[in-house]
Amino acid sequence: MITAVLPTYNRAPLAFTKGEGSWLTAEDGSRYLDLGAGIAVNALGHAHPALVQAISDQAAKLWHVSNLYRIPEQEALAELLVDKTFADTVFFTNSGTEAAELAIKMARKYWYDKGQPERIEILTFEGAFHGRSTGAIAAAGSEKMVKGFGPLMPGFRQLPFGDHDALRAAISDKTAAVMIEPIQGEGGIRTLPDACLKGLRDLCDAHGALLIFDEVQCGMGRTGKLFAHEWAGVTPDIMMVAKGIGGGFPLGAVLATEDAASGMVVGTHGSTYGGNPLGCAVGAAVTRIVSDDAFLAEVNRKAGLFRQGLEGLVAAHPAVFEGVRGQGLMLGLKCKAPNLDVVKAGYAEHLLTVAAADNCLRLLPALNIPDADISEALKRLDAAASRVEQDAA
Numbered sequence: 001m002i003t004a005v006l007p008t009y010n011r012a013p014l015a016f017t018k019g020e021g022s023w024l025t026a027e028d029g030s031r032y033l034d035l036g037a038g039i040a041v042n043a044l045g046h047a048h049p050a051l052v053q054a055i056s057d058q059a060a061k062l063w064h065v066s067n068l069y070r071i072p073e074q075e076a077l078a079e080l081l082v083d084k085t086f087a088d089t090v091f092f093t094n095s096g097t098e099a100a101e102l103a104i105k106m107a108r109k110y111w112y113d114k115g116q117p118e119r120i121e122i123l124t125f126e127g128a129f130h131g132r133s134t135g136a137i138a139a140a141g142s143e144k145m146v147k148g149f150g151p152l153m154p155g156f157r158q159l160p161f162g163d164h165d166a167l168r169a170a171i172s173d174k175t176a177a178v179m180i181e182p183i184q185g186e187g188g189i190r191t192l193p194d195a196c197l198k199g200l201r202d203l204c205d206a207h208g209a210l211l212i213f214d215e216v217q218c219g220m221g222r223t224g225k226l227f228a229h230e231w232a233g234v235t236p237d238i239m240m241v242a243k244g245i246g247g248g249f250p251l252g253a254v255l256a257t258e259d260a261a262s263g264m265v266v267g268t269h270g271s272t273y274g275g276n277p278l279g280c281a282v283g284a285a286v287t288r289i290v291s292d293d294a295f296l297a298e299v300n301r302k303a304g305l306f307r308q309g310l311e312g313l314v315a316a317h318p319a320v321f322e323g324v325r326g327q328g329l330m331l332g333l334k335c336k337a338p339n340l341d342v343v344k345a346g347y348a349e350h351l352l353t354v355a356a357a358d359n360c361l362r363l364l365p366a367l368n369i370p371d372a373d374i375s376e377a378l379k380r381l382d383a384a385a386s387r388v389e390q391d392a393a
């Protein structure tokens, strides 16, 4: 018999009742150290006092009015994001998937309005993840996500990740846009080197194509800069944001330059919930904290500490781990043993990690994880790796 909850997830047999910082309390009262942060969502950990305050204050005032009216909380967050980034304008969504949908629509409408309606092709990359809508699965194009859901929306072509020659051969004056995660998350913490991002920007400029960055997972301070592309010193024309920006409240955004957004005039797009006062009040509290230079410096310091410890673990457990990848606190342990075995051994050590493609283990802790919790996480990862070794022996 089918379960009351549609069974599309293979869930761990764990349920939590309370969270505080990097710790979750399970139903049986035991505590788990959380290195997943709800898949890079709880950027400031669980129950951060400033976010509890922001949502409580706003909840007592006003939750939702719809976009038929001005929303001062939405305007404030948009202005903050415009102030801190390449963007001139922002549209708020409730998820990363919805941000992907708008990014795709924005790119197509741009060329339609420029008198080139046939210019619809968007180049994407193997291993990408842009969400689960019909458009987003067509964009990423992986067999696992698209099988059985055809016909797919046309207009996407997947290229090998990080293959500059393939991109050079594929891009032309007919390309509408190139869409890419600067660091693939679901794809296994695969980082596009800075030189590749620069090369990508140059190729887009040479052909007039729009450059879309999907920073749903790698953005909002995760890599130690507010947005990952800042490391390479290049900017996109359109950017998708979600996950961390709400700190746990469902919130997403599309940021764009004035030119890239020029097709999106009155009536061309909308959302009932997007940019509601509650979400934007929380989003502004998250953004103010995370965009602070001193906060980001701390993310980088903690990342250095964590990474150094992880390199030690790789050396100590060569049969389990192969290497460390990623940037800032978007870290991946490329595994030799099956990554799901390591995730399971982590549960036994009361440690939460997230599996990703390419046999990678994702470590996406709260950006403000205390140093003591990093040390504890390394101890538990060490114990989990020993369990995997024992089970294999």
Ligand SMILES: *Cc1c(COP(=O)(O)O)cnc(C)c1O
Pocket: 094, 095, 096, 097, 098, 100, 129, 130, 131, 132, 181, 185, 186, 214, 215, 216, 217, 218, 242, 243
């Ligand atoms: C999670 C994710 C999405 C989809 O976001 P949802 O909020 O799950 O719809 C899109 N792109 C990337 C890079 C993601 O990590």
